[in-house]
Amino acid sequence: MQIYTYAHLQGVLGSCDVEGMATLLNILNKNSPFIIGAKTAATNATLIGNFCNIRNRSGPRFKSTGKIIMTAATIHLAKKENGKDLQDFQKVYNAIAKKLRDDKEYDDHTGYGPVLVRLSWHSSGTYDKRDNSGGSYGGTFRFKKEANDPLSKGLKNATDFLKPIFDEFPWISHGDLYTLGGVTSIQEMQGPKIPWRPGRVDTDESTTPDNGRLPEPYGDAHWVRNYYDRFGFNDQEVVALLGAHILGRTHLKNSGFDGPWDDDPDIFSNQFYANLLNEDWKFEKNDAGNMQYDSKKGFMMLPTDYALRQDPKYLTYVKKYANDQDAFFEDFKNVYVKLLENGITFEKSSPTYVFKTLKEQKEFKKS
Ligand code: HEM
Known part of the structure; x- marks a missing residue:
């Protein structure tokens, strides 16, 4: 069961008083099965909205109830993967990296690295800070509406590439897999180490953002x-x-x-x-x-x-x-890292993983 802390509410309820936060935390923790992810956004909004209304009647303790309702509706809490740790995610990393190495002939021998990086960006690039919607959290790129955005043409090559990885590790969320695909590719293509945090949760189709959030290449x-x-x-x-x-x-x-x-x-x-x-x-x-x-x-x-x-x-x-x-x-x-994590609330204690490249692991070193 997810336990909520003050850290979760900070930034979301900036103008909430401490007593108010304590009461809200109580409600959240009692009702936590209803609060996880945008799947239950409506429930979150009602619950938190009701709470804010009650408190507002006894004095203006919040600057803007409307803002709180709207923001609370899209709190995206990272979920702890039960029993999964660095080693498990390193296995997923290795599976992606080995497939990158094996499928080198794609796109005139460029390989799949670039298109995987582009997928990690497009699956995060729907983010909107104004209402905390979109972003990598819900893995909604798996739904037709998002995948068929005309500006994402060509990215089916990346989702097809990742399909067997998902079949091998069915416990991983789509948002985690799309972002880890980009992280793996950058590291394997001699880029910097990218610290990565798991915990994205597949949300349902209704949370898929409309097309129109990705950039056209014409602007100044x-x-x-x-x-x-x-x-x-x-x-x-x-x-x-x-x-x-x-x-x-x-x-x-x-x-x-x-x-x-x-x-x-x-x-x-x-x-x-x-x-x-x-x-x-x-x-x-x-x-x-x-x-x-x-x-x-x-x-x-x-x-x-x-x-x-x-x-x-x-x-x-x-x-x-x-x-x-x-x-x-x-x-x-x-x-x-900011791009991949935009809109997600991580617990202070949630782990950050830095993966070894294939070259750094003896058993995968190329002869
Ligand atoms: C103003 C922002 C951006 C615009 C307008 C833009 C536009 C484009 C366009 C038109 C393509 C060619 C797609 C194709 O014909 O296959 C492309 C490819 C690519 N983009 Fe962007 N992009 C932007 C930002 C980014 C960002 C932030 C990243 C990653 C952090 C990124 C990574 C890539 C990569 C790796 C490719 C090559 C994909 C491949 O080789 O298949 N782009 N981008």
């Missing part, structure tokens, strides 16, 4: 800044996050954009920033009629990528990361 810096404000990311975090566009490529058949960002699309590095600064870019129409930036070496940039070079505030970080891979790795790690 102002648009990009405004878009990522929905996640709570600042300029530095946006620039660090978009460095993931060193991986993989754009495909005409998926997005109507064409070409890779670099000629090492399966190695995670800071080269995205160096290319952005140093290549001679031409803004031209591709075969699908979309405008993109192309370089003589055959690399490309989306308009949203190029915006990082055009905006003076973004440019400062582009230069910093182009010159300092360690700084990029550190900042990317931090913002990527």
Whole structure:
């Protein structure tokens, strides 16, 4: 049974007095089977709403009952996986990493790493800080509405890749698997270690966010800044996050954009920033009629990528990361963890796992 603590309510009930919190905790803990996940959002809202109304009658102890009702409706509490520990999740990591190693020929020998990273991003990229909806928690990318978002074309390759992993480890939630797929891929493609926390819970189909929350690639810096404000990311975090566009490529058949960002699309590095600064870019129409930036070496940039070079505030970080891979790795790690965990409340005691790469484990070292 889930026990709620003050930590769970902090941030959610910022203006609630201590006595009020204690009473609410009592209610939550007595009724905890009804409070887990967005599945029972309506129940949560009613319960907490009733409570707030009662308290408000005896004095304005909360700044805004409405806000509390709305926020409480989407508390996403990480659930402890019964009996599962680092070793169990390392086994899942290893299964993904071994399959990455075995299926190397996908997409002109790039392998599945980039498309798995993109899946981890799209399954988290529906987050909206205003009502704590969307995000990786409910694993709703498994439902047609989300998977068929036109902006996610091509990601079926990633969910198909993960299917046998899910069959082997049926106890893992979809949200945990989609995010762990990205973490594994980044580490196996020579990227930074990504500390990862389990506990996402599959929520039902009704919690699937509508299409329209993922970004179109046409916007300028102002648009990009405004878009990522929905996640709570600042300029530095946006620039660090978009460095993931060193991986993989754009495909005409998926997005109507064409070409890779670099000629090492399966190695995670800071080269995205160096290319952005140093290549001679031409803004031209591709075969699908979309405008993109192309370089003589055959690399490309989306308009949203190029915006990082055009905006003076973004440019400062582009230069910093182009010159300092360690700084990029550190900042990317931090913002990527934020992306994958947005909207989830973890208990203070919940464990953080850092996985060993296959190379670091003797038994999997390649001969
Ligand atoms: C303004 C934000 C973003 C826009 C507009 C955008 C747009 C795109 C587009 C159009 C593609 C090509 C898809 C295809 O044709 O197959 C793509 C690929 C990709 N994106 Fe993004 N993206 C954004 C942010 C991100 C973020 C935050 C990440 C990860 C942290 C990411 C990771 C990737 C990866 C790894 C690929 C390559 C996938 C593959 O090779 O199949 N993107 N993105």
